[in-house]
Amino acid sequence: MTTEVATEPKQASWTRQRGEPSLLDVFRSIPVAASNTPWRKFLTFVGPGYLVAVGYMDPGNWATSLAGGAQFGYTLLVVALVSNIMAIILQSLCARLAIATGRDLAQACRDAYPRWASWPLWLLAELAICATDLAEVIGTAIGLNLLFGIPLEIGVMITALDVFVILWLQTKGFRKIEAFIITLTGVIALCFAIQIALASPDWGQVIRGFAPTTDIVTNPNMLFIALGIIGATVMPHNLYLHSGIVQTRAYGESVPEKREALKYATIDSTVALMFALTINAAILILAAATFHKTGQTDVAELGRAHELLAPLLGASIAPSLFAIALLCCGLNSTVTATMAGQIVMEGFIDLKLAAWLRRLVTRLVAIIPAIVVTLIYGESQTGKLLILSQVILSFQLPFAIVPLVMFTASRGKMGALVAPRWLTISAAIIAAIIIALNAKLLYDTAFG
Structure with a gap:
């Protein structure tokens, strides 16, 4: 009881108090x-981690992992x-910030920083979501092309209709959304x-x-692909997403309840992300065992990879499995990019849009460059556009990571759930590595 009282006034150190939570219709839903067994409680928290893991194996990951495996074999697995x-x-x-303060990362930035700082952070977060959506547009369009023969230009425009999938899922409740995501993820893993068994x-x-x-x-070329893998794996929008959707659980307000919620939420995200690692490693291993092994070191386009799989693996089913998994990824x-977009817009600038309108605006921003590149350069350049989108994400990462590390290290903001010193140091080192790699890439690009 003493601990709870002691932590109450410390929340006042935020410069402004937030209004309604993001994703209000599913908040604490x-x-x-309290009477559940530990196992049943853990199952209650299973779900958000897999929504987050989706961002770690989207079509952008495919392009960077394929390019890395084809060019450099197994080297980039590390x-x-x-x-x-x-x-x-x-x-x-992210889970710690949300559970300790009741804020997602975007709200925390809006509360803690003056407007001249929070608005540029919002614009950078929107840029990251547009880059993410660009990867999804291209990946889904390629998946439609590979499975049904739909031209890429038309496939890109069809992706705008996915708003209806989102709206339908949202009417079924948040647990149904999580079940949908986990089911499609299982299909990807099976494919x-x-x-891999064939390769x-x-x-x-x-x-x-x-x-x-x-x-x-x-090696500058290897560093470029490595940065793409980091940008495709540690995605900025996922930091905002996780800190929002973990608050769909009604875990209580006392410190012991929050500690328990943090434990289960962390296990959920860790297990889900290890699962995502197996998918990403599988893509890279598949590229190394098929393309690099046979001298096809320039494979970066998803469509070209699809064409080469059947003759290299000697199985006609391989291309179809590749295309099905790609479409499931898209x-x-x-679903997750739409939620992240809502959290970012509502959190940073307190602007609420209807889900369908938010989705269409974001999707149109992504569709335009995808159509232009496809029409002018054809399918051959879509792989390069995918990798570039992931490098853009890598450059945006520090602007999400640095505030996250600062907030969770502050006892005044976090109270009893302040991050341990070792965790803060580890996260700070991660931020420093990403910033240093970005600087190295900029230098190599500028000076050859």
Whole structure:
């Protein structure tokens, strides 16, 4: 009781108090019964982690992992592993921020910073979501093309209709949305399990690929792909998303209840992100075992990868599995990007739009460059556009990570749930590494 009273006044250190929570229609909508067993309580918290994990295996990840595996074999597996560890640490901080303060990351920035600082952060977050949506548009359009022969230009425009999928899901309740995401994720995993079995990779080289090498930093081409993998894995919009959707659970207001909620939410996101790592590693391993092994080192386009899988693996089912998994990824990412967009807009500038309008605006911003590139350059350049979108995400990351680390390290803001010193130091090192890699890439680009 003493602890709870002591933490109450410290919440006043935020410069402004927030109004309504983001995603108000599902806020605290899933009850957490105090009488439940620990296992049943944990199951209540299972779900948000998988929505977050979707962003770690979207079509942008596919392009960067395919390019990395085709060009450099198994070497960049260590980047996928390290970026996944980064993601686990950062997502745990997101859950901590939300549960301790009742704010998502966007609201926390609006409350803590003056308008001249919070508005540019909002614009950068919107840029990240547009880059994410660009990857989803291209990936979904390619999936439609590969499965049904729909031209890319038409497929890109069809993706605007996914707003109806979102609206239908939202009428079914948040648990139904989570079940939809988890089901599609299971389909993706099954498709890749079969493809990896067909590819028969060199497992000795796979294990060695998880060992670090200095080539990643000294080779500019490898660094570019590595940054793309980091940008595609540790995604800025996921930080805002997780800190919003973890608050769909009605976990209570006392410190013990919040500690318990934090424990279960962290386990949920950690397990889900380890699952995402297996998918990302599988894509890279598949590219290394098929394209790199046969000298096809320039494969970055998803469509070209689809064409080459059947002759290289000797199985006609492989391309179809690839296309099905890609389409599932695009649909999954559509749902989570829409939620992240709502959280960012409502949190930073307190502007609430209807879900369908928010979705159409974001999607149109992504559709225009996708159509222009497809019409002018054709399918051959869509892979480069996908990788570029992921590098843009990597450059935006520090603007989301630095406030997150600062907020969760502040006892005045977090009270009894302030992040432990080791966790803050780890997250600060992650931020420093990403900033340093970005600076190195800028230098290499500017001076050759």
